[in-house]
Amino acid sequence: MKRKLEDSKYTVLTPNDLWKFYSSVVGIYRGGGNTQSPKLLRANGPRARDVTIVYDPEHEIDMVVPDSSKGLSFASNIEKLSKNPTISGHVWILPKGESLPEGLVFNVKDYTHPLLNVSRRMSLSEFTEKLVVLSSKLRPAQIKIEKGTGRIIEQIPGALKQAEAM
Amino acid sequence: MTKRKIYLPNALIQELADIVKTQAYTALMPVFSEVSCSGEEASSTEYLSLDLSDAKLLIRLADIEMSKAILKYPYNEDDDPQYDPLHEEQFDEIMMGVYEKTYYYLQSEFPALKEGA
Numbered sequence: 001m002k003r004k005l006e007d008s009k010y011t012v013l014t015p016n017d018l019w020k021f022y023s024s025v026v027g028i029y030r031g032g033g034n035t036q037s038p039k040l041l042r043a044n045g046p047r048a049r050d051v052t053i054v055y056d057p058e059h060e061i062d063m064v065v066p067d068s069s070k071g072l073s074f075a076s077n078i079e080k081l082s083k084n085p086t087i088s089g090h091v092w093i094l095p096k097g098e099s100l101p102e103g104l105v106f107n108v109k110d111y112t113h114p115l116l117n118v119s120r121r122m123s124l125s126e127f128t129e130k131l132v133v134l135s136s137k138l139r140p141a142q143i144k145i146e147k148g149t150g151r152i153i154e155q156i157p158g159a160l161k162q163a164e165a166m
Numbered sequence: 167m168t169k170r171k172i173y174l175p176n177a178l179i180q181e182l183a184d185i186v187k188t189q190a191y192t193a194l195m196p197v198f199s200e201v202s203c204s205g206e207e208a209s210s211t212e213y214l215s216l217d218l219s220d221a222k223l224l225i226r227l228a229d230i231e232m233s234k235a236i237l238k239y240p241y242n243e244d245d246d247p248q249y250d251p252l253h254e255e256q257f258d259e260i261m262m263g264v265y266e267k268t269y270y271y272l273q274s275e276f277p278a279l280k281e282g283a
Contacts, residue, residue, distance in 0.1 A: 008275075032262055034244040034254070042255065049177050049263055070175060073266060084280060085228070085269040087261065089243065109274055147243070148236055 010068040010107045014119065015100035021108070022076060026164060027095040028106075028114060029075045030138060031087035031145060038092035038138045040072060040116075040131045045124065047072075051117055053124060062124040068107045071115025078143060078152060078163065080112045086150035092138040093163060099137075101130040167217035174271045176212050181264050185227060194223050218279075221272045225279060228268035235260035 005011050013021050022028060030038045040046075052067040073087075074094070081087045100106075103122055106114040116134075118127060142159035143152060154160050174182075183198040185191070197220050201211050216224075235257050241250040242257035273279045 032258065036244065039258065042258070043251075047259075047262065049175070049267065069173060073262070073270065084273070085232070085266055087266060110270075113270060 005108060005111060008109070010109045012068055012119070013106040013108060013114070015102065015104070018100060018106060019096050022096065022114075025076050025096060027093040027098075029078055029081060029141065029163075030092045030094070031073075031075060031081035031089060033090040033092045033140075035090055035140075038135055039089075040135050040138075041128060045128050046131060051127070059123075063121055064118050064124055064127045065121050066105075066118050068117070071107050071117035074106070074114045074116060076112045076114070078141070078160065082145050082150040082152050086145060086148070088145045088147040088150075090155075091141040091143040091145065091163070093141045094134075094138050101133045103127075104130055104134065167219060169215045169217045169220070170275070171213040172216045172221075172271070172275050173213055175267070176210065178264065178267050178271070179211050179214060182224065182227065182268065185231065185264070191227065194220075194227065197224070216272075216275075218276050221276045221279060224268055224272060228265045231260055232265040235265075 011021075030040070033039050046064075050072045051070055052065050053062050054065055055061075056063045075081050075087075078091060081091060103119055103126070105117055105119040107117055108114045122130075140155075141163040142155040143163055144155060145151070146153055152160060179201060183201050186194045186198050197214060197216065201214070214220075239250075239253035239257040239260075241248040241253040243249060244254065269279075
């Protein structure tokens with residue numbers, strides 16, 4: 001199956017769709033990480049601005065609701081992270097073939113910039129758990145984007161070539 | 167240039183409007199003239215009326231916020247001997263917030279911005 005992006009619309013990629021859609025890449029990248037983590041979460045949980053969170057008065061908890069126009073930013077190539085805008089820090093990769101936890105999807109309007117979000121309403125704590133699981137599937141690409149300049153720095157010789165052929 | 171209604175998340179619009187107001191960025195005042203920053207309307211505004219030159223000014227604003235973050239939170243990297251977790255948190259709030267998101271939503275609608283604002 002090959003899905004095509006429609007102009008000005010978001011395409012929602014389920015865990016089953018993800019690698020069929022991104023069939024020609026070695027993985028999708030997350031910028032802005034550090035040496036220990038891709039930082040999908042802050043210390044106190046997901047960033048509220050990444051997703052839509054509503055309060056459920058019945059259960060008195062915060063819920064994350066599907067919103068195809070939002071999500072945590074990923075990139076289909078490393079260069080995308082290096083300029084316009086420069087997302088500095090360590091680059092992590094979700095290698096092609098790794099499964100997305102159930103309940104997560106990627107929303108795509110720009111092929112190079114998939115947005116991670118939820119496919120169904122879930123509690124903020126469940127979303128947090130899923131991000132922790134997903135974080136464990138990402139691998140350090142051994143590449144760092146330099147703050148301010150966007151220069152791509154290999155942490156080990158040949159890292160860029162290796163990350164793009166992983 | 168013709169203005170178009172461009173979607174941005176409400177929280178981002180509110181943040182941009184707040185920066186424009188507090189920094190007195192006159193060039194961007196007209197963009198936010200109809201954006202309510204308080205009351206019920208504040209939580210529902212999800213579109214700005216923009217043309218390419220407006221979008222370029224907003225990208226400039228995002229770049230300024232990022233430059234300020236680089237100057238204010240220099241010890242944001244955990245492989246820096248002077249690493250400070252608070253710097254990292256504050257830096258990330260800007261980089262993954264107003265900076266990255268302003269670029270994303272505007273580049274989605276104005277492809278010319280991908281070549282540099």
